[in-house]
Structures are given as C-alpha cells and as structure tokens.
Amino acid sequence: xxxxxxxxxxxxxxxxxxxxxxxxxxxxxxxxxxxxxxxxxxxxxxxxxxxxxxxxxxxxxxxxxxxxxxxxxxxxxxxxxxxxxxxxxxxxxxxxxxxxxxxxxxxxxxxxxxxxxxxxxxxxxxxxxxxxxxxxxxxxxxxxxxxxxxxxxxxxxxxxxxxxxxxxxxxxxxxxxxxxxxxxxxxxxxxxxxxxxxxxxxxxx
Numbered sequence: 001x002x003x004x005x006x007x008x009x010x011x012x013x014x015x016x017x018x019x020x021x022x023x024x025x026x027x028x029x030x031x032x033x034x035x036x037x038x039x040x041x042x043x044x045x046x047x048x049x050x051x052x053x054x055x056x057x058x059x060x061x062x063x064x065x066x067x068x069x070x071x072x073x074x075x076x077x078x079x080x081x082x083x084x085x086x087x088x089x090x091x092x093x094x095x096x097x098x099x100x101x102x103x104x105x106x107x108x109x110x111x112x113x114x115x116x117x118x119x120x121x122x123x124x125x126x127x128x129x130x131x132x133x134x135x136x137x138x139x140x141x142x143x144x145x146x147x148x149x150x151x152x153x154x155x156x157x158x159x160x161x162x163x164x165x166x167x168x169x170x171x172x173x174x175x176x177x178x179x180x181x182x183x184x185x186x187x188x189x190x191x192x193x194x195x196x197x198x199x200x201x202x203x204x205x
Contacts, residue, residue: 045080
C-alpha cells in the first residue's frame with residue numbers, strides 16, 4: 001500500500017487518482033502510525049512552507065517520516081513536499097524544514113519578463129539517471145507551478161534541472177528518496193510513467 005500523507009495541504013486526491021489509474025492501491029493517510037507499515041510513502045503539497053511544516057509537526061508526521069526514510073523503502077516528495085525535505089525555507093521569513101536534504105528553499109529572483117510563479121509546462125534536463133526516470137527522455141515536458149525552488153548543498157542529489165531565467169533543480173534522488181518540483185499527477189503520460197516507476201521501485205536497497 002502507498003500512503004499519501006495528509007497534513008491538510010495539497011491535492012491529495014489527484015495523486016491518489018493517478019496511482020489508481022495505474023492499478024496501484026493508494027491511501028490518503030491521516031494517521032502517522034500508518035507510515036511505519038507503508039510500502040511506499042508520498043509527501044505532496046501546495047501552499048506555503050511555514051504553514052506546511054507547522055502542519056506536519058502538529059499532525060505528528062515528522063518523526064514517522066524520518067523513521068520511514070531510515071527503512072530504505074521508497075519515498076516521494078512532490079512540489080512543496082520537495083521543499084519540506086530541506087533544512088530551511090525562506091518564504092515570508094526563515095523556517096526550519098525536515099532537514100533530510102542539506103540545503104535551502106529560495107524564491108526565484110525577479111527579472112524583466114520573467115513570470116513568477118512559473119506555471120505550466122517545461123522540459124527536464126537530465127543530470128543523473130535514476131530508476132524513476134526509466135523511459136523518460138531528455139526534454140520531456142512536465143507541469144510546474146511554484147514561486148520557490150530548492151538549492152541543495154550537494155549537487156550529487158540533483159537528478160534533473162529545468163530552465164526558468166536560468167537552471168533550477170526540478171528533481172532530486174538520493175538513496176530511497178525521490179522528490180520532484182513538478183507535479184507528476186498533472187503531467188499526463190510522462191507523469192504517469194514517473195509514478196509507475198515509483199510504484200515499482202524495490203522495497204529494500
């Protein structure tokens with residue numbers, strides 16, 4: 001069973017429906033205790049970093065997420081779910097994240113003609129292949145909507161980049177942890193392929 005973490009923010013049903021279309025069982029998880037027995041976990045999210053990390057803490061998901069990551073079973077962060085994995089976010093202040101991936105979450109720098117937030121389809125530049133990218137061609141288009149992006153301290157976690165006034169990190173992969181800035185559940189055939197790859201990842205390293 002895939003558990004989709006419900007902490008009060010995010011289009012959970014869209015993720016669940018995409019997985020169900022692939023024939024995968026996925027449950028929207030409101031009980032942190034279920035994380036321990038999950039085969040795979042997805043942390044989605046739409047909204048502000050400060051509110052989201054506060055909700056994760058108040059709903060009791062922080063320790064279960066860390067404990068799940070230690071099992072080696074597959075974990076996927078989506079959009080804000082990617083941001084929350086980092087040390088610190090700078091949206092309307094400075095807020096501590098989950099601290100799973102060293103680095104920060106910063107706003108796109110304004111420049112003439114640059115649309116913020118970038119909203120719509122954009123291509124993937126593949127830095128490092130990983131199992132979730134099996135069958136995904138360089139330049140494949142996926143769907144984005146976000147005003148902030150991640151800046152990892154270690155480039156070795158970067159799987160893909162995308163250009164918006166310069167390259168930004170659009171996917172990371174390290175060990176059993178995968179996370180995308182784009183929304184696979186809104187990215188049609190490419191997104192379904194990514195989610196299918198995630199659902200087929202081995203349950204142990």
